[in-house]
Amino acid sequence: MTQAVANIGVVGLAAMGASLSRNLARHGNTVAVFNRHYLRTQTLISEHGSEGKFVPAQTLEEFVGSLTKPRTAIIMVKAGEPTDEMINALADLMEPGDIIVDAGNAYFKDTIKREKAIRARGLHYVGCGVSGGEEGALLGPSMMPGGTDESWQTLGPILKSIAAVAEGEPCVTHIGSDGAGHFVKMVHNGIEYADMQLIAESYDLMRRGLGLTPEEIAEVFEDWDKGDLNSYLVQITSEVLHHTDAKTGKPFIDIVKDQAGMKGTGTWTVQTALELGVPVTGIGEAVFARGLSSTVELRQEAQVKGLGGPKVEGAFSASAADPAERKAFIEDVRQALYASKIVAYAQGFNEMEEGAKVYNWKLDLGAIARIWRGGCIIRAKFLNRISDAYDSGEQFGSLLFDPFFKKAVEGAQDSWRRVVASAVAAGIPVPVFSSSLAYYDALRSKRLPAALIQGQRDLFGAHTYGRVDEPGIFHTLWAADKSEVKQD
Ligand code: NDP
Numbered sequence: 251m252t253q254a255v256a257n258i259g260v261v262g263l264a265a266m267g268a269s270l271s272r273n274l275a276r277h278g279n280t281v282a283v284f285n286r287h288y289l290r291t292q293t294l295i296s297e298h299g300s301e302g303k304f305v306p307a308q309t310l311e312e313f314v315g316s317l318t319k320p321r322t323a324i325i326m327v328k329a330g331e332p333t334d335e336m337i338n339a340l341a342d343l344m345e346p347g348d349i350i351v352d353a354g355n356a357y358f359k360d361t362i363k364r365e366k367a368i369r370a371r372g373l374h375y376v377g378c379g380v381s382g383g384e385e386g387a388l389l390g391p392s393m394m395p396g397g398t399d400e401s402w403q404t405l406g407p408i409l410k411s412i413a414a415v416a417e418g419e420p421c422v423t424h425i426g427s428d429g430a431g432h433f434v435k436m437v438h439n440g441i442e443y444a445d446m447q448l449i450a451e452s453y454d455l456m457r458r459g460l461g462l463t464p465e466e467i468a469e470v471f472e473d474w475d476k477g478d479l480n481s482y483l484v485q486i487t488s489e490v491l492h493h494t495d496a497k498t499g500k501p502f503i504d505i506v507k508d509q510a511g512m513k514g515t516g517t518w519t520v521q522t523a524l525e526l527g528v529p530v531t532g533i534g535e536a537v538f539a540r541g542l543s544s545t546v547e548l549r550q551e552a553q554v555k556g557l558g559g560p561k562v563e564g565a566f567s568a569s570a571a572d573p574a575e576r577k578a579f580i581e582d583v584r585q586a587l588y589a590s591k592i593v594a595y596a597q598g599f600n601e602m603e604e605g606a607k608v609y610n611w612k613l614d615l616g617a618i619a620r621i622w623r624g625g626c627i628i629r630a631k632f633l634n635r636i637s638d639a640y641d642s643g644e645q646f647g648s649l650l651f652d653p654f655f656k657k658a659v660e661g662a663q664d665s666w667r668r669v670v671a672s673a674v675a676a677g678i679p680v681p682v683f684s685s686s687l688a689y690y691d692a693l694r695s696k697r698l699p700a701a702l703i704q705g706q707r708d709l710f711g712a713h714t715y716g717r718v719d720e721p722g723i724f725h726t727l728w729a730a731d732k733s734e735v736k737q738d
Pocket of ligand 1: 262263264265266267285286287290326327328329331332335336353354355379380381382383384
């Protein structure tokens with residue numbers, strides 16, 4: 251008979267599950283471990299068994315039997331059907347009050363459905379976003395658990411024991427009920443897409459526009475990391491750009507295919523934003539930019555057809571030649587990156603605010619910014635400013651209205667405009683820089699040409715319009731005498 255000694259269990263011991271189990275064991279937890287094929291379990295124990303207390307199980311029954319009550323099991327198997335199968339298999343063996351945690355990248359609507367089904371069986375179901383990849387899982391991830399308050403009582407201390415620590419605080423907080431954790435993780439990833447694309451656009455402007463070498467650009471990013479842009483993504487950008495391909499001796503960046511992959515969380519963020527009616531233009535353009543990079547045949551065809559560009563393509567000849575101008579342009583790019591990044595975060599946080607309303611979650615946006623300061627991919631110094639903004643308790647519709655960010659963007663905007671204008675003139679695509687600037691300009695415009703669109707819609711489809719000087723809904727009799735009819 252198996253003894254119940256483990257306070258936590260992990261199912262699925264591939265890269266993520268093995269790292270998470272080791273992290274748990276290293277922090278004083280007794281960890282039950284199970285994998286479909288026992289070999290992975292054996293490997294984990296033989297290679298890392300000395301790092302803490304593990305309880306290896308050959309069967310799921312043995313695994314469940316080795317957990318203390320309330321039994322808490324973290325699932326780290328392949329997303330989709332395998333996760334569903336594992337949830338059901340565990341639920342069949344568990345008892346009311348036990349907790350099943352899905353720490354994979356699940357779609358939050360699936361988590362909502364799964365939570366409902368598992369709750370009906372008297373168990374707790376926690377969809378937990380985990381960011382930081384394999385290294386984060388081992389050394390301290392940022393974690394975004396959803397689920398009930400009751401499950402957080404048991405799970406909270408365990409997750410706090412293994413989370414990354416930023417400024418003395420663990421990077422985990424109870425996000426909200428059912429799918430809230432996976433929703434917030436999804437938006438985190440959407441912001442990550444925008445952040446990465448902005449860095450890539452900055453690189454392109456310096457490489458093609460100024461003719462800098464990857465090594466020189468790596469140094470620029472190193473320098474940027476010392477200021478407002480200090481972040482993990484900027485740091486790893488320097489590392490990638492410094493790297494030389496061992497086989498060819500060329501810069502690594504030049505031997506990598508320029509086709510960006512994606513696993514779906516960026517797409518979910520944009521699809522969800524469209525459903526919620528939140529314009530996440532920066533994230534959207536970042537997702538499309540990855541998609542466009544991978545339209546290989548279309549891009550090859552464009553080369554064959556020789557689609558024409560500007561006369562001097564891809565080079566800012568004046569700025570590139572003069573060291574002072576070059577320095578000034580690099581500073582412009584830094585400012586443009588900072589401003590566009592603020593827009594991407596503002597849009598992502600708007601999506602969370604709207605999601606909270608629609609799905610009935612009480613999201614603490616200040617706390618979410620705080621748990622993203624460590625462990626996760628978008629960890630950055632600037633998240634302190636976001637948490638300050640939300641913690642101030644002031645009601646504002648956008649981060650762009652917060653005094654700190656308002657001033658930062660206003661200060662950066664001349665640079666931002668110069669960068670977008672130079673890129674457009676040189677034919678270098680900067681979809682997230684330019685769409686973020688367009689978003690900013692649209693937001694601050696007193697009147698938008700949407701009035702004309704309303705006129706067109708009323709003319710061809712009798713879709714009606716509102717008037718600026720009178721409440722109500724109106725329709726113009728375009729085909730007749732163009733008189734106006736009030737609809738209500
Ligand atoms: P994989 O996604 O590669 O999945 C492999 C694991 O799933 C193995 O343990 C495998 O068992 C198990 N598995 C596959 N099919 C089944 C099945 N039908 N029944 C039982 N077990 C099955 O592992 P990763 O470690 O890369 O990722 C685990 C989860 O974490 C995924 O949901 C992934 O999306 C998520 N993830 C999250 C990241 C993050 O940063 N948060 C990063 C990477 C992944 P076996 O060894 O027997 O084949």
